[in-house]
Amino acid sequence: MRVRVLGTAAGGGVPQWNCACPGCSGARAHPGWRRRHASLAVQAGEGRWYLVNATPDLGDQVEDYPELHPGPEPRRTPLAGVILTDAELDHTLGIARLREADGIEIVATAPVRHALLTGLHLGEVLTPYARLDWRPLGPEDRPLGEGSPLAVGAVPVSAKRPRYAAGLDAPDDGAWVVALRLTDRATGRTLLYAPALAAWPDAFQRAAEHADCVLVDGTFWSDDEPLTSGFGARTATAMGHLPIEGPDGTAHRLAALEARTLYTHLNNTNPLNDPTAPQHSGLRKLGVEVAADGMVIDL
Numbered sequence: 569m570r571v572r573v574l575g576t577a578a579g580g581g582v583p584q585w586n587c588a589c590p591g592c593s594g595a596r597a598h599p600g601w602r603r604r605h606a607s608l609a610v611q612a613g614e615g616r617w618y619l620v621n622a623t624p625d626l627g628d629q630v631e632d633y634p635e636l637h638p639g640p641e642p643r644r645t646p647l648a649g650v651i652l653t654d655a656e657l658d659h660t661l662g663i664a665r666l667r668e669a670d671g672i673e674i675v676a677t678a679p680v681r682h683a684l685l686t687g688l689h690l691g692e693v694l695t696p697y698a699r700l701d702w703r704p705l706g707p708e709d710r711p712l713g714e715g716s717p718l719a720v721g722a723v724p725v726s727a728k729r730p731r732y733a734a735g736l737d738a739p740d741d742g743a744w745v746v747a748l749r750l751t752d753r754a755t756g757r758t759l760l761y762a763p764a765l766a767a768w769p770d771a772f773q774r775a776a777e778h779a780d781c782v783l784v785d786g787t788f789w790s791d792d793e794p795l796t797s798g799f800g801a802r803t804a805t806a807m808g809h810l811p812i813e814g815p816d817g818t819a820h821r822l823a824a825l826e827a828r829t830l831y832t833h834l835n836n837t838n839p840l841n842d843p844t845a846p847q848h849s850g851l852r853k854l855g856v857e858v859a860a861d862g863m864v865i866d867l
Contacts, residue, residue, distance in 0.1 A: 569752040570611040574629040575604030578835040579658035591841040606833040612712040626662030649673030654745040655683035671699035677743040683733040722746035726766035728808040757867040763833040766808040786831025797837040823854035830859040
């Protein structure tokens with residue numbers, strides 16, 4: 569299995585267009601600190617890739633890596649579709665960037681599909697340009713296409729809805745936000761991807777214990793970070809993101825796993841955006857990494 573990390577930032581990216589916090593100012597002064605919106609590209613076969621979440625940076629993310637470029641025919645693309653972990657705007661707005669395709673395959677849970685079609689009216693907006701081919705995403709592992717060496721399954725983690733979907737008539741269940749279990753069918757090796765993690769349910773713990781690589785929500789370093797940064801009125805947990813540090817944080821949970829573990833989806837206020845920040849050494853002692861834009865993970 570080959571996975572390309574296309575981005576590692578939370579909503580707004582780093583730097584965020586209207587923000588001059590230390591993280592954003594640092595990224596403007598040091599271009600190497602910049603982070604695009606969190607997303608992956610996973611190889612589902614020879615010359616065939618799926619995007620995990622479709623971000624506002626999708627066009628630039630595709631252009632950054634030759635394996636995602638079209639060709640040799642003028643309109644032949646290796647992008648086979650999009651797999652969604654949730655219906656948040658920073659994970660779905662990029663779907664509109666794919667409207668030049670004849671059809672767009674979207675793999676999503678039922679609540680996510682409902683939100684995009686009913687809340688964002690994605691079908692009404694895009695079907696005049698491109699066909700939307702919806703594929704169900706559930707707890708069972710299913711191959712990404714006939715004969716694909718890669719299978720995907722969903723691990724429900726949260727009933728948190730996007731703000732625009734707050735009033736939609738739909739059940740409140742964990743399928744609103746899921747972790748993706750990506751499995752190489754030939755080797756059995758597994759990657760678990762959870763860019764938004766409001767809780768750590770037993771099912772997620774079991775999936776993490778059986779995974780070879782785990783990429784999880786690193787939005788906020790501390791639970792009070794949104795408050796102390798001056799940009800929020802709720803804690804990280806109240807916003808649907810478990811913090812990294814503290815007794816209820818995720819660092820000690822990741823350190824206990826045998827898998828390779830990495831943080832992604834960093835908010836611009838997170839001190840980990842500064843590669844010289846002391847928090848990095850603490851994570852290294854635990855054996856936990858911070859994912860970088862562009863890195864490749866081979867399993």
